[in-house]
Amino acid sequence: MSLGQQLAPHLPFLRRYARALTGSQTEGDQYVRATLEAIVAAPEEFPREVDPRLGLYRTFQAIWASSQPEAFGAASASGTENEAIAQARLARIAPLSRQALLLTAMEGFTTEDAAYLIEASPDEVEELVAEALREIEQQTRSRVMIIEDEPLIAMDLEQIVRDLGHDVTGVAVTRDEAVALAMQDRPGLVLADIQLADDSSGIDAVKDILSEFNVPVIFITAFPERLLTGERPEPTFLITKPFQRSTVKAAISQALFFDEATVPEAAA
Incomplete structure (x- = not known):
């Protein structure tokens, strides 16, 4: 079975996660497309040591994490208006705690799998989820x-x-x-x-x-x-x-x- 065939069943659920993460169908689906483009461009870099679903989400997380600082750094450096836009977008970024919560509560990953996806320890994931739940209580x-x-x-x-x-x-x-x-x-x-x-x-x-x-x-x-x-x-x-x-x-x-x-x- 080709890599594409292995990943296809998991794409709808990656879109669900990406949309919840960004708060937008358009933006979420764009990140999923970028993930697929990255895999097609360098299939040899796709994580083969784990389940295909884990590898897919890990690739997505890498693209998500790498895109955020660049986007906001560039915008905030170009003037007051763009800085305001950057701050508005920054408010829309789900912090790491919410990523951990979505990965475990919505996507059904174990604490260990979520730790792999966000490059943290299982203990850190548990603390991040607890932090997200505390934020919910204050919402x-x-x-x-x-x-x-x-x-x-x-x-x-x-x-x-x-x-x-x-x-x-x-x-x-x-x-x-x-x-x-x-x-x-x-x-x-x-x-x-x-x-x-x-x-x-x-x-x-x-x-x-x-x-x-x-x-x-x-x-x-x-x-x-x-x-x-x-x-x-x-x-x-x-x-x-x-x-x-x-x-x-x-x-x-x-x-x-x-x-x-x-x-x-x-x-x-």
Whole structure:
């Protein structure tokens, strides 16, 4: 099996991580493309001593780490306006603690694997994750709307949201109900299932909501590969069903991290 064939199944999930890391589908997918270009340009440098997924993420992490200082150094040196832009971008960079949290809680890597990926010790990874969790506890509380037609899943999501200290504005089970609820009580975050009770789409519901006002959105789906192709406008934050509580917690905190750090982009 060729290296490309070995890496192909892992690309959708690398896109998920990259989007969560950057807070942007466009920027995240650009980093994934850069990773693939680097592998194609120098396949002999690809880590062969580890599992292909680990090697893929390790290559991505190297490109991510090397690109940040250069980008901000150049921008901040060119004037007040560019320095302001650089500072705004700097606010969007997920610190190492959040990288460790995303790698373990969202991507499912072990502490040892995450240590390999970010070139740290397992003890350092555990401390970084603990630091990220402490930051989450200090995060500004928000008001969350849930779009989910399965009662048990909706109850679980509601409990997770409340455990994080956020309020729940309500639970909608159809597209029309979701739009009406959002207009009635504007949320600061939306958790949206893809397939809803009346065969309507959570994606369409979110599009309707975003046409009225900007709000960060986390989609929940049993088929993440369908929304991680990199071929069209797709979600920035995505949770896979069945989900772990830690995954939902990490996704919520990351979506709000970017919402607090920057002015939300206009809906596409």
